[in-house]
Amino acid sequence: MKQSPDITLFYISFAAYSVGMLVFILYAAIQRSALHKIGAVIITAGGLAHITAFITRWILSGHIPLSNMYEYISLTGWTAVVVMLFLYFKYKRPVFGVFITPAVFMLMVAAALLPKDINQSLMPALQSIWLNIHVLLAALGAGCFLISFAAGVLYLIAKYDSSLMNTNNLKVQSILFVLLIVIAPVLFMLIFTIFGLTPPAPTSRLVLISSTVNTGSQFILLGLTFIVISILLSLSWKKFTIKSENGFGFWLFSSATITFLLGGLLTGILIRTDIIELTQTINSSLHGNSVKSAWLFFEFIGVAWLMSVILSTLTFPLIMMVSKLISGHQLLKLETLDEIEYRSVSMGYPLYTVGALFAGAIWAEQAWGSFWSWDPKEVGALIVWLFYSGYLHARYQKGWKGSRAAVLVVAGFIMFLVSFFGNYFFGGLHAYI
Amino acid sequence: MKFAVWLLVVIAVLALFALVLEEFLPVGASQSNIISLFQLSDPFRSLWFRIILGLLTLSLTVCIIERGPKLIKQAIKISLINDIESLEKFNSYIQLEMLNGEKRVVDHFRSLRLKIRSEAGDEKVIIGASSGRISRLGPLLSHLGMLLLIIGGLIVSLTGQSFQLRGSAGETLKHPDMDFNVLIKDFEIIYHPIAINQWVELSDGRRGKIVSLSGDSAQVRFSHGSGNLQDRWTAVDSVKNNFLLSRNGQLTPYQGNVKSYVTHAVIVDAEEEQSQTAIEVNHPLRYRGYRFYQSSFETGGAKSIVDTVSVRIQRNDTDLIDVDLCLAVDTVSIWDDYIIVAERFLPDFRLDLNMQPFSASGDLNNPALQVSLFKDSHRVGKKWIFNRPFGHMGGDDLPFTIQIIKLGGIETSRAGYVTVLDVKREKGGFFIWMGILFATIGVILIYGLQFRQVWAVIVNNKDERCTIHLAANCRKTDSRFLDSFKNLRSF
Numbered sequence: 023m024k025q026s027p028d029i030t031l032f033y034i035s036f037a038a039y040s041v042g043m044l045v046f047i048l049y050a051a052i053q054r055s056a057l058h059k060i061g062a063v064i065i066t067a068g069g070l071a072h073i074t075a076f077i078t079r080w081i082l083s084g085h086i087p088l089s090n091m092y093e094y095i096s097l098t099g100w101t102a103v104v105v106m107l108f109l110y111f112k113y114k115r116p117v118f119g120v121f122i123t124p125a126v127f128m129l130m131v132a133a134a135l136l137p138k139d140i141n142q143s144l145m146p147a148l149q150s151i152w153l154n155i156h157v158l159l160a161a162l163g164a165g166c167f168l169i170s171f172a173a174g175v176l177y178l179i180a181k182y183d184s185s186l187m188n189t190n191n192l193k194v195q196s197i198l199f200v201l202l203i204v205i206a207p208v209l210f211m212l213i214f215t216i217f218g219l220t221p222p223a224p225t226s227r228l229v230l231i232s233s234t235v236n237t238g239s240q241f242i243l244l245g246l247t248f249i250v251i252s253i254l255l256s257l258s259w260k261k262f263t264i265k266s267e268n269g270f271g272f273w274l275f276s277s278a279t280i281t282f283l284l285g286g287l288l289t290g291i292l293i294r295t296d297i298i299e300l301t302q303t304i305n306s307s308l309h310g311n312s313v314k315s316a317w318l319f320f321e322f323i324g325v326a327w328l329m330s331v332i333l334s335t336l337t338f339p340l341i342m343m344v345s346k347l348i349s350g351h352q353l354l355k356l357e358t359l360d361e362i363e364y365r366s367v368s369m370g371y372p373l374y375t376v377g378a379l380f381a382g383a384i385w386a387e388q389a390w391g392s393f394w395s396w397d398p399k400e401v402g403a404l405i406v407w408l409f410y411s412g413y414l415h416a417r418y419q420k421g422w423k424g425s426r427a428a429v430l431v432v433a434g435f436i437m438f439l440v441s442f443f444g445n446y447f448f449g450g451l452h453a454y455i
Numbered sequence: 456m457k458f459a460v461w462l463l464v465v466i467a468v469l470a471l472f473a474l475v476l477e478e479f480l481p482v483g484a485s486q487s488n489i490i491s492l493f494q495l496s497d498p499f500r501s502l503w504f505r506i507i508l509g510l511l512t513l514s515l516t517v518c519i520i521e522r523g524p525k526l527i528k529q530a531i532k533i534s535l536i537n538d539i540e541s542l543e544k545f546n547s548y549i550q551l552e553m554l555n556g557e558k559r560v561v562d563h564f565r566s567l568r569l570k571i572r573s574e575a576g577d578e579k580v581i582i583g584a585s586s587g588r589i590s591r592l593g594p595l596l597s598h599l600g601m602l603l604l605i606i607g608g609l610i611v612s613l614t615g616q617s618f619q620l621r622g623s624a625g626e627t628l629k630h631p632d633m634d635f636n637v638l639i640k641d642f643e644i645i646y647h648p649i650a651i652n653q654w655v656e657l658s659d660g661r662r663g664k665i666v667s668l669s670g671d672s673a674q675v676r677f678s679h680g681s682g683n684l685q686d687r688w689t690a691v692d693s694v695k696n697n698f699l700l701s702r703n704g705q706l707t708p709y710q711g712n713v714k715s716y717v718t719h720a721v722i723v724d725a726e727e728e729q730s731q732t733a734i735e736v737n738h739p740l741r742y743r744g745y746r747f748y749q750s751s752f753e754t755g756g757a758k759s760i761v762d763t764v765s766v767r768i769q770r771n772d773t774d775l776i777d778v779d780l781c782l783a784v785d786t787v788s789i790w791d792d793y794i795i796v797a798e799r800f801l802p803d804f805r806l807d808l809n810m811q812p813f814s815a816s817g818d819l820n821n822p823a824l825q826v827s828l829f830k831d832s833h834r835v836g837k838k839w840i841f842n843r844p845f846g847h848m849g850g851d852d853l854p855f856t857i858q859i860i861k862l863g864g865i866e867t868s869r870a871g872y873v874t875v876l877d878v879k880r881e882k883g884g885f886f887i888w889m890g891i892l893f894a895t896i897g898v899i900l901i902y903g904l905q906f907r908q909v910w911a912v913i914v915n916n917k918d919e920r921c922t923i924h925l926a927a928n929c930r931k932t933d934s935r936f937l938d939s940f941k942n943l944r945s946f
Contacts, residue, residue, distance in 0.1 A: 143647035143712040146736035372898040380891045389737050391617075391748045391879040393887050394608060396499040401474045408467035415460045437467070 028082060029138055031075030032096065036130045038068025039103070043123035050120045058116030062107065065123065069103045076100065083140045088157035089148050092136035097158070099129035101165020105369070109169070109362055118362075122172045129168075132287055152385035159377020160403075164438065166370025167410075171435035173363035174428040177356060285330030286439060292325075360423050363431055371410050378403045402441025409434040459514045466507055473498035500612075508605060515602040523595050529906075530591040533572035535583040536910040536926070545926035556913050556921040557582075564909060578915060585908035593900030600894025603886045610883025619750065620876045621813035627723065629799060630811065630878070633745065635724035640731060642752060642874040645715045646697050649673060653712055655694040663687075665694075716749050718874045734876065750877040753815075761800060763863035764824050766840065768795070769856045777860065780824070791830070795857075798825040798837065812839065814873065822862060828853055 042065035049057035076097065079087040087093040106122040109115070382403070383393040394400060413430040416422040422430075476498050498504055528534075542548055553559065557580050564571055569584035620628040620637060628637040649655070649665065655675060656662045663677040666686065673694060677685050696712045715735050722729040722742050734740045740747040762781065768789060769775040778787050780797040788794050801814040804823035812823070822842060828835040835853065842859040912924040 139652040141652070143650060143653060143714070146713055146715050149715070150737045368902050372902040375898050376895050380895055383887075383891065385737075387884075388739065389748075391739070391746060391877050392611070392615075398474055401470050401499075405467045405470050405474075408463045408470070412460050412463035412467070415463065419460075437471075 026079075026082065026138075026140060028075045028079035028087075028140070031071050031078060032138075033134070035068040035072035035075060035100075036134060038064050038071060039099075039123060039126055039130055042068060042119070043127050046116065046119040046123050049116055055116075058119055061116070061119050061123075062110055065103060065119065066107060069100065069107065072096070072100045072103065079140065085144055085149075086154045086158065087140075088153065088161065089141055089144055090137070092133050092138050094157060094161055095129050095133040095136070097161040098164045098168065099126050099133065101162050102126050102129070102168045105166060105169045105366065113358060113362070115358070117176070118172075121176055122169065125168060125172055128284055128287055147389050150385055150388065152381055152388065156377055156381040156385050159373045159381060161377075163370040163372075163374030163377055164442070166366045166373065167431075167435055167438055170363045170366035170370065170431045173359050173366060174431040174435075177359040177363060177428040178425065178432070281330040281333050284333045288329045288333065289325045292329075356424070360427065363428060364417060367410055367413060367431060367434075371414060374403075374410070375407060379407055399441065402437075406434060406438045406441050409437050459518065462507075462511055462514055466511060469504065469507060470499075473504060508609075512602065512605050515598050515605070519595065519598050519602065526591045526595045530588050533570060533583040533585050533588070534908070534910075535572065535574060535581050537574075537579075537581045537912060539912055539914075539924050542910060542912060542924045542926040545928065547925075547927045549925050551923045551925070552916075552920050553923065554920055556923045560911050560913065560923060560925075564911075567907075567909075569907065569909060580911075580913040580915075582911040582913065583908065584911075585906070587904040587906040590900045590904035590906045593897045593902075593904075595897070596893045597897025597901060600890045600892070600897055603890030603893060605890075607883045607886030607888075607890055610886060611881045614883060615879070615881035617877065617879050618811050619813070620747075620811075620878055621753070621873055623814070623871050623873045626814075627799065628876075632880075633878075635722055635743070637747070637876070638721045638723050638728070639874060640719040640721060642716075642718050642872045644697070644713055644752070644872070645717060647712045647714045649691050649694065649696050653696045655696045657687075657689060658693050665696075716752060716874075718749055718876060720747070744880050746879045748877040748879065749874070751875045753873040753875065761802070761819075761822070761862050764797060764800060764822075764859055765861035765863060766795075766824065766826070766857050767860045770854070779863065780826075793835070793854075794829040796827045796829065798827050800824050804839070804841070819862065822859060824859055826857060828855075 042061045045057055045061035045064060049055075049061060076087060079093070088097065102122060103126055106118055106126070109118050382400070386395065386400075387393045409430070413422075413427065413434060416430070417427055536542055560582060561571060561573075564582070564584040567584075567586075569586050570588075571582060571584045573580060573582040575581075616632060618630060618632070620630060622628045622637075622639045624639055624641045626639050628639060647653075649668070651665050651668060653665050654662065655665055655673070657675065661677055663675040665673050666676045667674040668691070671691050672688050673691050674686055674688050675694065677687065718734040719731060720734055720740065721731045722740075724743075729742075732740050734747050734749050736749050739749075764780050765777060766780060767775060767777050770790065774790075776789060778789065778795065780787060780795065801812060801821075801823045803815040803818055803820040805813055805815040805821070812825075815821075823839050825837065825839050827837045838853055838857070840857045840859060907927070909925065909927045914922045914924070916922060
């Protein structure tokens with residue numbers, strides 16, 4: 023079957039971003055200024071092809087192409103590219119390209135793997151002008167949040183001081199790490215037993231590895247372990263870095279965050295494409311029908327953790343390289359990163375507030391009869407909004423800048439991703455997307 | 456402010472916690488004491504969550520009262536600082552000495568597109584300059600908007616009324632809370648025209664996906680045997696495209712490629728029919744505070760239409776009478792000036808979750824008639840009656856026992872649809888609309904405009920030079936503005 027022209031354009035932009043990313047990484051490695059200029063030109067060309075794909079798809083489908091995850095992720099990626107190019111040309115800092123292009127690349131990978139059929143037959147609920155306003159503004163806001171996240175992580179990495187990677191710190195971290203691996207699963211099993219939750223029969227299988235081995239419980243334990251490790255890593259990061267304003271905790275924290283995000287994204291893609299199966303349902307003896315497994319969420323986290331470990335072999339060297347690039351050559355002032363982080367949130371916050379929350383509420387009133395239904399996606403959007411509201415208040419009134427602000431935006435974006443992919447495992451009114 | 460920041464974070468964390476709880480607590484799981492005590496099975500409507508939202512309301516109110524007047528003042532008037540000690544407290548404070556200082560400062564402020572206000576005294580000139588003052592109303596409006604949203608949400612949750620109406624074409628739908636009725640004229644499902652990528656069913660029952668269209672013909676691709684694909688050209692008119700493909704590969708009829716679900720209805724108010732209207736998804740009918748939403752539909756079996764219902768009315772063991780109630784005319788006099796009225800007939804009586812009656816199908820599985828009894832033009836009572844003597848369903852106590860004994864003029868039509876309408880009514884919607892409006896304007900003002908202000912105190916010295924004390928305030932990060940301000944040193 024002949025490929026739709028918008029898909030061709032999408033793949034052209036994908037190819038351009040991929041090449042652009044490689045050129046930027048090459049620049050990071052060998053420090054030739056011509057390279058980042060070439061990278062910027064390629065990314066710009068990719069951005070033009072991308073927006074042309076968007077417009078073409080709009081014309082072909084007869085409605086704004088924001089009716090499924092492929093279209094939403096694609097537009098979010100384009101927004102991030104536009105903001106990245108704006109920052110690149112305004113601040114003349116190639117390191118943005120080095121750091122943001124991989125994030126855009128991952129979004130494009132996700133988009134490329136999702137179904138891309140043009141949906142001319144829009145379902146009744148989506149036939150509203152509020153679809154355009156709600157999703158467009160939310161996607162643009164998300165693109166801005168992605169930039170702030172990248173700036174926040176860059177900030178944390180830029181604070182990294184290799185001289186603090188001394189034996190004592192490493193010992194403490196290692197002991198904590200080992201203890202957590204042992205304690206975390208026991209702790210979580212205890213908590214969930216108190217709440218009356220019992221795990222379903224382990225019916226999950228990771229087809230990628232084996233189609234016969236049941237791995238549900240193992241994933242659960244891995245997932246629970248990861249959550250606690252993440253929390254305590256953050257605490258240890260605080261211990262070593264908030265006071266001293268630098269330390270290897272930054273590196274550890276940034277690496278863990280990025281790899282987990284990429285792992286989560288990859289897991290979502292693998293589940294979406296049916297390469298990985300999780301426990302979808304359990305049988306309820308009370309009602310005789312199927313209900314969602316309480317453990318699905320933790321299985322997802324578990325698989326994501328496993329993927330993160332695999333991906334870390336790629337991301338750790340990249341992060342180390344960027345770290346050296348920043349700290350070794352002082353290409354970027356911390357104040358500049360801080361300002362970019364704030365400005366990105368300042369751009370994204372009103373878009374997200376009006377688009378995701380208010381336009382969504384008005385649309386919900388028209389389609390479902392109530393402004394707010396405490397639907398999982400709605401709650402997710404609210405949590406993201408509360409987090410960024412907290413960040414802006416803290417910054418504006420209390421002058422929170424630097425490391426603490428960077429941590430908040432990183433956490434805010436993680437919340438955003440949970441909300442963004444949440445409908446895959448939470449269900450709810452947005453489950454059709 | 457510190458409290459507000461922590462509150463936002465606490466609400467975010469609690470909302471996440473509540474979300475996970477709500478989603479993953481198994482349905483019907485035995486509820487422990489902890490779950491009951493903290494209402495964890497419905498966390499967003501629990502007392503503890505409402506208390507937290509109450510604290511947020513309190514925080515917003517205090518913020519508005521505390522900061523509102525100051526913000527309004529800043530928006531209306533350019534502030535002046537005549538106290539040099541106050542200027543010195545700013546991080547951006549600088550002190551310069553120069554000739555003709557007032558003019559140069561004013562010129563520089565104008566070049567920055569700032570509006571200027573000044574007051575001249577004997578020994579010093581005080582200048583205030585700012586831009587984007589209207590943005591000072593942004594925080595006030597956004598906080599006021601959020602407050603209105605919470606208040607509106609609270610009123611909606613307390614006064615909200617919600618129920619469902621079900622009925623098929625020709626049926627008049629009533630509800631005890633509505634003093635008007637809804638007559639269903641028709642219900643239809645409109646499908647998108649045949650297009651590429653749609654799942655379709657051919658006349659021989661095979662199902663596939665349209666891969667291309669040419670004139671009146673469509674190329675349909677089937678999965679053939681062991682995963683092999685096979686294409687076939689067929690006439691567009693001969694395929695049905697109303698299927699929805701589920702993730703497990705099942706095709707469900709009536710659910711796919713739907714362009715619109717439309718209920719054509721007429722409001723009957725005070726015996727008068729209002730103009731006919733269409734109720735569609737995204738296009739609710741709004742009438743006298745009620746909103747009617749197209750919620751879903753049911754496919755019944757054969758639809759049965761009944762003309763008359765014969766009922767047996769029994770006063771005591773010996774005194775009984777059989778009456779034919781015509782559903783169109785529906786008023787019959789019986790003993791002692793009593794009049795019986797047939798209000799509503801349902802062929803397959805059921806109660807929904809809100810304990811409202813509806814017909815589960817068009818079949819005569821459980822026929823029920825709602826009758827009213829009048830005496831001297833006053834209603835004595837109203838009740839649902841069935842085809843058994845003590846099958847009364849709620850309603851008022853009537854002085855007689857009434858049961859259905861026969862149904863007349865039964866006609867069975869082809870399969871019909873039963874439309875399901877969600878009906879909502881609440882107060883507080885106005886607050887929510889105003890809240891959204893205020894908060895939207897608020898965030899646009901805050902982040903769309905930039906508030907910048909500069910103060911100068913120019914002290915005239917005896918040697919014709921003057922000392923200029925300057926301080927700037929741009930609370931958002933704007934290094935360019937502050938750098939420009941520092942450039943005054945180059946005078």
